[in-house]
Amino acid sequence: MTVTFAVDGATCAASRFRAECDDLRTGRGVPCVVMAHGFGATRDCGLDAFAGEFAAAGLDVLAFDYRGFGESGGVPRQSVSIARQLADYRAAVAAARGLDGVDPARIVLWGASLAGGHVLVTAARDPAVAAAVSLVPMVDGLAAARHAAGHHRSGVLARSALTAARGRPVRLVGPPGSGAVLSLPGQVEAYTAMAGPSWRNEIDPRAMFEITRYRPARQARGVRSPLLVQIADLDRMSPPHAAAKAAVAARAEVRRYPCDHFDVFPGNPWFAQAVKHQLLFLRRHLQEAK
Structure with missing residues (x-):
């Protein structure tokens, strides 16, 4: 089911998945x-697989596309x-709170x-949220840029920066060698395998400058809600140490995966384990909040 909500004069599109059982229902x-994807991705890039698992466990889901995407x-x-x-994201949370039956x-x-x-x-700014899940998170843009530079042996980052300036x-x-923002071995295959019909393989490269200045880890101490952080120890995009x-x-x-x-993500070896841990975490804390 597609729903929409307004943000600053524009409209965000979202998919609503309804709970399929009453295990977590109260009066x-x-x-x-409320689900959102990563860098350049859209909600049809595998979020429905996560959402289906949540709905089967008795949760509603609102998965949305950011403005300008999908x-x-x-x-x-x-x-x-x-x-x-x-x-x-804040507008999506407000929209979720107003959904019938939620x-x-x-x-x-x-x-x-x-x-x-x-x-x-968002959790640090909204202490009323019941719980939060952060999957392979990018929490420090500067650390991520340094991490990526350690894996790139070509001039791809320099070329992308030049393109951004233009x-x-x-x-x-x-x-590898294509000049794409993400061009480490295996990345194009992994990303396009989960890509949905609304996804476009195009990005404004100035986004890299935005992300380099973004350091959400600085907000971590302000989080009061129960939080699950899932870390891929061999992550070449989001630095595990950060x-x-x-x-x-x-x-x-914390849950860690080798x-x-x-x-x-869906279709990959550690998807089932990651979802299992998310459901264990959510059932525990949402049952306590009933």
């Missing part, structure tokens, strides 16, 4: 998970603004990669 309704409105297109994405006191934040950082910021769009993912430090600061529950960034 106030069911919990709702089926959401807004311009510029394919351009990452941290402030705008955080505003979209318990507004049991809203769950869920984010992967870049949105994993948004979860920390204001030209670039491919988001591509094979995620671990943020998790400690937020007093989070894999790379995309290996926890």
Whole structure:
């Protein structure tokens, strides 16, 4: 089911998945998970697989596209603004609280990669959320840039920076040597395998400058809600050490997996384990909040 909500004169599109059982229902309704994806991704890039698991466990889900991406409105297109994405996330939480049948006191934040950082910021600013899940989170943009530079042995980062200075769009993912923002071995195959029909392999490269300045780990100490942080120990995109430090600061529950960034997404070896841990965490804390 597609629903929409307004943000600053534009419209964000979202998919609503309804709870398929009453395991977590009270007289106030069911919990709702607000889901957002990572860098350049859209809600049809594998979020439905996570959402299906949550719905089967008795949770509603609202998975949304940021303005400028997927089926959401807004311009510029394919351009990452941290402030705008955080505003979209707050608006999605407000929309979820107003959905029929949803318990507004049991809203769950869920984010992967870049949105994993948004979860920390949003949870710190909204102590009323019931729980939060941060999957392979990007919590320190400067650390992520240094981490990426350690893996790139070509001049791809320098070329992308030059393209950014010229204001030209670039491919988001591509094979090694292609000049795409994400071009480590295996990244194009992993990303495109989960890509949905609304996804575009294009990004404003100035997003890299936005992300380098973004350090959501600094908000971690302000998180008061129960938080699950899931770290891929071989992650070539989101530095594992930065995620671990943020998790400690937020007093989070931590799960670690011996894999790379995309290996926890649908169709990959660690997806089932990652979802299992999310459901164990959510059932425990949402039952306590009933």
